[in-house]
Amino acid sequence: MSVHVPGDAPRRRLTHVDLARMHSAGEKIAMLTCYDASFAGLCDAAGVDALLIGDSLGMVVQGHDSTLPVTVADIVYHVGAVVRGSQRPLIIADLPFASFQESPQQAFRNAAALMVAGAQMVKIEGGVNMAETTQFLSTRGIPVCAHIGLTPQSVHQFGGYRIQGRDADGAARFMADALAQQEAGAALIVIEAVPAALASEAARRLSIPSIGIGGSVDCSGQVLVLQDMLGISAGRKARFVRDFMAGQTSIAAAIAAYVAAVRDGSFPAPEHCY
Numbered sequence: 586m587s588v589h590v591p592g593d594a595p596r597r598r599l600t601h602v603d604l605a606r607m608h609s610a611g612e613k614i615a616m617l618t619c620y621d622a623s624f625a626g627l628c629d630a631a632g633v634d635a636l637l638i639g640d641s642l643g644m645v646v647q648g649h650d651s652t653l654p655v656t657v658a659d660i661v662y663h664v665g666a667v668v669r670g671s672q673r674p675l676i677i678a679d680l681p682f683a684s685f686q687e688s689p690q691q692a693f694r695n696a697a698a699l700m701v702a703g704a705q706m707v708k709i710e711g712g713v714n715m716a717e718t719t720q721f722l723s724t725r726g727i728p729v730c731a732h733i734g735l736t737p738q739s740v741h742q743f744g745g746y747r748i749q750g751r752d753a754d755g756a757a758r759f760m761a762d763a764l765a766q767q768e769a770g771a772a773l774i775v776i777e778a779v780p781a782a783l784a785s786e787a788a789r790r791l792s793i794p795s796i797g798i799g800g801s802v803d804c805s806g807q808v809l810v811l812q813d814m815l816g817i818s819a820g821r822k823a824r825f826v827r828d829f830m831a832g833q834t835s836i837a838a839a840i841a842a843y844v845a846a847v848r849d850g851s852f853p854a855p856e857h858c859y
């Protein structure tokens with residue numbers, strides 16, 4: 586585990602280029618959501634590689650029952666806190682609902698606000714439908730993470746938080762989404778809540794790093810919502826959540842256990858996958 590000790594060389598932030606190198610070297614990428622400076626410092630000390638200021642903050646911080654009410658201003662506020670609280674992790678920020686779907690120009694304007702706040706990469710939910718937007722951003726200096734599979738901003742379209750890619754049609758659409766985003770210039774791809782075999786196939790076919798959440802252990806890395814992995818989220822937990830606080834005596838140790846489990850491939854186990 587890489588814990589910062591005084592006397593180490595000054596630590597710099599990882600970039601998407603470092604994640605690509607880790608992916609090529611077969612080193613797993615440990616990512617968590619984070620919304621404030623205190624947790625950002627703990628995640629940094631525990632060796633978390635990437636911090637996502639996710640629109641899940643609408644649920645775990647603001648108490649809404651979906652991510653839809655979250656605004657760009659909300660994400661900007663939390664990006665500032667996480668950047669100030671950490672030194673090494675790559676900073677990725679979600680473009681929230683209705684901040685990017687209208688046009689590539691709208692996406693650029695709002696992505697720019699997140700980058701000015703300190704993000705190094707923005708995440709957009711979408712595949713083939715958002716390929717043009719990914720290309721628009723990534724050719725204008727904004728690294729993009731695509732988020733495919735169960736995209737929570739489409740909860741009303743899906744009719745609930747349903748696993749995606751279950752039938753042959755859905756699986757084919759999922760694979761087309763993955764490849765279209767890579768082709769459009771995405772530097773990273775989050776794969777959420779699809780059958781593990783499908784996530785594995787996508788991870789194998791992609792040359793860019795893939796990050797699973799209800800995906801597969803074959804992804805280049807994993808992400809969870811911080812409050813979920815600490816066992817403090819309200820409500821029923823999704824299958825892909827493991828409570829890393831169990832058996833630990835500190836939050837720092839729980840986050841370190843998550844990093845270790847992602848790195849050694851013991852998380853996710855089959856029980857966390859679909």
Ligand SMILES: Nc1nc(=O)c2c([nH]1)NC[C@@H]1CN(c3ccc(C(=O)N[C@@H](CCC(=O)O)C(=O)O)cc3)CN21
Nearest residue numbers: 641644645652737746747748810813818822823824825
């Ligand atoms: N706290 C939190 N954690 C998350 O992972 C998360 C959020 N909030 N908010 C935004 C979305 C919503 N997410 C969710 C929420 C529920 C399930 C869920 O319960 N899935 C069922 C599968 C249903 C089916 O069979 O199709 C499960 O049993 O895991 C999955 C993803 C993921 N994201």
Ligand SMILES: CC(C)C(=O)C(=O)O
Nearest residue numbers: 618639640641679775
């Ligand atoms: C669950 C992750 C991938 C996310 O998008 C979020 O936290 O908003």
Ligand SMILES: [Mg+2]
Nearest residue numbers: 639640641679
């Ligand atoms: Mg999100």
